[in-house]
Amino acid sequence: MTKDITAAKGERFSGAHQAAGFALGFGIGGFFDGILLHQVLQWHHLLSGVEQARQDIRVLILWDGLFHLLMYIIAGLGLWLLWRTRKECAETGADRHLLAQAFIGFGSWHMLDGILSHWILGIHRIRMDVDNPLFWDLLWFVLFGIVPAIFGVLIRRGGGDGKSRPLHAPLALALTIGLAGPLSALPPPDQTQVIVLFRPDIGQEEAMTAMTAIGGRLMGSDASGQLWAVDMPPGGDPFELYRHGALLVSTSLLPLGCLNWTRA
Numbered sequence: 001m002t003k004d005i006t007a008a009k010g011e012r013f014s015g016a017h018q019a020a021g022f023a024l025g026f027g028i029g030g031f032f033d034g035i036l037l038h039q040v041l042q043w044h045h046l047l048s049g050v051e052q053a054r055q056d057i058r059v060l061i062l063w064d065g066l067f068h069l070l071m072y073i074i075a076g077l078g079l080w081l082l083w084r085t086r087k088e089c090a091e092t093g094a095d096r097h098l099l100a101q102a103f104i105g106f107g108s109w110h111m112l113d114g115i116l117s118h119w120i121l122g123i124h125r126i127r128m129d130v131d132n133p134l135f136w137d138l139l140w141f142v143l144f145g146i147v148p149a150i151f152g153v154l155i156r157r158g159g160g161d162g163k164s165r166p167l168h169a170p171l172a173l174a175l176t177i178g179l180a181g182p183l184s185a186l187p188p189p190d191q192t193q194v195i196v197l198f199r200p201d202i203g204q205e206e207a208m209t210a211m212t213a214i215g216g217r218l219m220g221s222d223a224s225g226q227l228w229a230v231d232m233p234p235g236g237d238p239f240e241l242y243r244h245g246a247l248l249v250s251t252s253l254l255p256l257g258c259l260n261w262t263r264a
Contacts, residue, residue, distance in 0.1 A: 019101075020079075020082040025106040025109075032106075107144070216231060
């Protein structure tokens with residue numbers, strides 16, 4: 001009975017109270033990203049993937065500062081919403097609800113950053129100085145995006161009570177798939193035929209330059225010019241393709257005889 005009353009009160013928290021926790025977590029996630037990756041570890045800046053911007057460190061620092069300003073505004077909005085809903089903080093379960101929303105917001109920032117900044121816009125990657133940036137993108141996406149968001153959902157639904165248990169198996173399965181799927185897509189060392197998906201801004205000349213850099217041989221491509229079938233030389237490093245704008249290097253669409261939609 002007590003748990004039912006607590007859950008019922010949790011459902012009555014206003015949208016502003018929920019948004020307060022989410023905004024605080026989202027802003028902290030941005031600060032965590034910017035302070036740790038941009039300044040402490042210096043793995044990337046906001047615009048490290050933009051050729052024109054990375055020629056001038058002042059431009060990179062300026063945009064990092066604007067990014068932190070945006071996170072400051074979002075966190076400030078969260079504090080303002082929290083002050084507006086301060087009376088709700090005295091209700092049973094308010095602290096747990098606020099913490100849950102903060103974890104969800106924290107994870108949401110990292111998932112948004114991964115999808116938008118890393119893979120759609122390509123303005124930076126988690127690590128710009130490695131041969132396999134996709135591995136680091138996915139690792140960061142899972143550890144600081146999916147895991148905190150799932151943890152927040154579990155806290156919000158009551159932590160360890162019986163009502164939350166049915167969620168544990170599917171959430172664990174989703175997390176396992178999230179880790180195993182990308183790893184299974186990586187080509188094994190003895191596989192020479194791979195499918196390469198390039199970013200939308202990579203033209204055919206740049207794609208050919210990438211294949212030349214690894215000594216690969218073109219086997220076919222789709223009509224868009226973004227999906228290429230490549231035969232790599234023995235001992236070739238597929239991760240070199242990521243440095244030339246590849247989003248994914250995989251063997252999942254091979255053998256080439258099944259690719260009836262390709263053109264030479």
